[in-house]
Amino acid sequence: MKPKSTDSTRDPYDELPYCAFPVEWTAPERLALASLLHGGPRLPLERYRVLELGCANGANLLPMSWYRQHAEFTGLDSSARQIALANDSRDKLGLNNLHFVHGDFRSAVDQLEGPYDIIMAHGVFSWVADDARDAMLEMCASLLTSEGLLYLNYNAHPGWTVRGMVRDFLLQQTVGASSLKERAELCREISARVISPLKEHEHAFTKLMANEFTLVINQSPEYIAHEYLSPANRAYWRKEFFDVLQRFGFSFVADADFNSMSNRITESYADLMKLSDLDDSAAGDSADLMCYRQMQSPVLTHSPLTSSPCTLEEFSNLFIVSKLVPVDDKGEHPTFRGPSGEDIEITHHRFSEILKGLQPIWPRGRRIASLFTDVAEVRESLEYMLSQQLIELRCVEPGDFNVSPEPLNELEISLRNISTSPWHRMDAPETATGPD
Ligand SMILES: C[S@@+](CC[C@H](N)C(=O)[O-])C[C@H]1O[C@@H](n2cnc3c(N)ncnc32)[C@H](O)[C@@H]1O
Structure with missing residues (x-):
């Protein structure tokens, strides 16, 4: 018997819904931090509105809106079946601050009530045809607040x-x-x-x-x-991506995953690249090639970006978080166990005392200003530790949202066998609430 070919008129996401999951670095506080530390716009984190484009079954927005009841969330997707799944989950959780809209980027702008402080599209830019991509960007340009942040991710050449x-x-x-x-x-x-x-x-x-x-x-x-089988899936060169974004009036602020070590070449290689005669774009492409980076996750804003560096006061107000485990106090300097099991010697006495105090309260953090009397003196060291993923910094402490994870996590476990914490991480259930 001759095999039948797949029905090409049916939306592939209706035929087989996507297995979406929460994306940690799309959490509003994470995007706000990336922007703040790179001199971009400051998000109003007390109250804000988020739009997710291509939200699929709502797996990212459901936990985000569950814990952040002080904010409003909307998801848009062209797959009727996925939006029905998303609405079903929303109703089960009784979320009034989350709405899902069934519509196509090419025609849905009138179904949305902007403006939004954050617009995000994860797994969409590379996975749609050029006309849908352009319609999506036009929608972003008209619906984003003037100081808002746009998060996109795309498959990147040369690594992809x-x-x-x-x-x-x-x-x-x-x-x-x-x-x-x-x-x-x-x-x-x-x-x-x-x-x-x-x-x-x-x-x-x-x-x-x-x-x-x-x-x-x-x-x-x-x-x-x-x-692998999507009709559209293309990678972009860095320059090609920014040329498209510039056409719609957006400029680059930061990488959303700026302090993630995965997909990063060693610092010394990156420094050597900068010293060579290559321009930034070519140096970036070379580093991406050598570390086999397949995806980019930029945060953008309306052009032109007028950079306003993070002030000392803003930096002092950040929370510092660490889960470095003290392992040896006997040598000249105390040793801590790092995230990948490596041992790290901390030579600065005050730092080692602070790290010892932070580990038991992880995943919560403490304000920098409450721990250091002279923040200016330690700022560079803290920024270095952040770049090495030895500490985390946060604009607000999601542990203070004070929302019980239980009904959300029960639903997530039944649907996807995951549970998302207030920090927007897919944690094991016992770490979801954090210590008191
Ligand atoms: C690869 S999935 C990504 C889903 C989710 N954001 C994630 O990363 O887990 C792409 C999503 O974009 C949606 N999509 C594709 N083309 C679209 C269009 N023209 N208008 C609205 N949504 C679209 C699909 O239905 C699908 O849910």
């Missing part, structure tokens, strides 16, 4: 090129499968078959490809369908 090869290969090999789900399952079978004959001592390129195919094998059919 290898994944793009795997996508092209899987698209070719699975033509004619009868449904999107079967096609995605076939991708897993083919990936397993491709890597099964490999021996331990293979060429470095073969190992790289094997790693990519292993990722496919470990993904859900929903993810494979919309990442």
